[in-house]
Amino acid sequence: MKEIVIISGKGGTGKTSLTAAFAALSRNAVFADCDVDAADLHLILRPEVVEERAFKSGNEARIQPELCSGCGICSSVCRFGALRKKCDTLGRIGYTVEPFACEGCGLCVRLCPEQAILFPERTCGTLFISSTRFGPLVHARLTAAAENSGKLVSLVRKEAKRVAEEERRAFVLIDGPPGIGCPVIASVTGADRVLVVAEPTLSGEHDLLRVMELTRHFGIRTLVCINKADINEDAAARIEILASERGADILERIPYDEEVTAAQVRGLTLGEHGKGKALARVRAVWERLIQHEAE
């Protein structure tokens, strides 16, 4: 079983549209949406949820107002500015925890002389294991404004791998998040291969080089394809040179195609939509990707 992760550095280059198109072309894969902040793959794969689980991760401090003496030790030790001084209706000084600021380190919990601070587990989102017309999909929804998306990413990957092993599927195809931080690191570490979807713009070039530095840092074999290549063919050519100098294999160029948006509006993969000049190139990317895996 091989794990292939599709990432981009920059957002909006076409990761999800490509992953969905690959899903329709694959014969024997499990799909995982690791962009848990803003997951979209389900809009095209239209899953039927088989199993649903609350995702708990870490803890958060919660002060019991009746026990708080207002000494302020918690506030003085907190590095995240998560404790707020409040005055109640009787004029007593006490502290409360700002949940978006609390990172759940537990230092205040341990140092409170009144033992007034509880430390319950934090629910950060929901994990789904689903079936789709192309195969199983593991996806998640992060609670709005929640923390720990890297840990939820790891869980989505772990579950997708488990399903792939149980059903003896050859691939786990992962739709990754944008950026190079915690969720991306959680998506790519230990994967067999990364496909970076780049776009031929100065921003795209800048972001591709940073994300390639990351895959190199973690020693993951990297492929690059350029989407919307005809927006700027010179930039596309330059990006291909820069990427291959850094050890990436270059796959096809995919042209800008309004049919990609039209397919998305219909809730279909590009192959099901069956139109547009990008389609043949997307198929070619998939075939080369599979070839690479066979080697």
Add this chain to the structure above:
Amino acid sequence: MIVAVASGKGGTGKTTVAVSLALAAEDGARLLDCDVEEPNSHIFIRPESLSSEEVFVPVPRADEDLCTACGFCGEVCSFNAIVSLKTKPLIFPELCHSCGACVRLCPQGALHEQRVVAGEILSGKRGSVELVYGTLKVGHAMAVPVIRAVKQQVAKDTLTIIDCPPGTSCPVIRAVEGCDIVVLVTEPTPFGLHDLTLAVETMRVIGLPFVVVINRCDIGDRGVAEYCEREGIEILASVPNDRRIAEAYSRGKTPGAVVPEIHSLFQDMLQALMERANLTMRAALLVKTTLSAGEIPQQQKSEEKE
């Protein structure tokens, strides 16, 4: 005034909107690029004479002579950044949140903090725009300390525009907190709509006022417009899809540089944002005045004297 430009989905045009708003400000603006994982504003602003400063985070280090391998630090760490199973602690700086718990709680006082580079802050100016942007060190997982460092550069008296990272989790929250209004940039597609609903939910949870800008407004479908109407969300502006804009973007040029009428569109947007922020501030003042019952506002007092 502080305006944050955010979106759930990546690639909808946050940077384009943020940079264009900064350039539309007649009295100049400070632009803070908080998308420290993949900052792009500098490509469009091209600031002159950049100065840089490293961002450090404190990370624990064990004094081998004092450590008795009791394993308490590993127990205390909530982020799996310390492994100590009755051994000298093994510390993973890239997972450390710098909370300081292990250092403070080590019974032997054997841990102390040393500074580790998490990223860099760069600042420079071109024309009337002062740009400050952060870059997360590649391989470092935690973007938040670098975002915090960029956020410290909020201008006191001039307009500040914040270019936020995509998503709905901690980096976005740190980037938007403390701003007067959030501009959510989206595109009129099913992905754009879905991620907009998540961004709206996030803004409502943290209680910040927001408006929507629809970019490439003539592609896709009517879903975003209908959603905004249903939810009573103000659409501040719609920016048309134009191949000239896309090609200019690919060369690091803003839409206003190639399609002049777009520049005035952003000037109007900025004007509308200022008016809206003023209204919100006045409303907040009114609430404050009503809450402090019995207390007469300063201005009224002096009027009474007269």
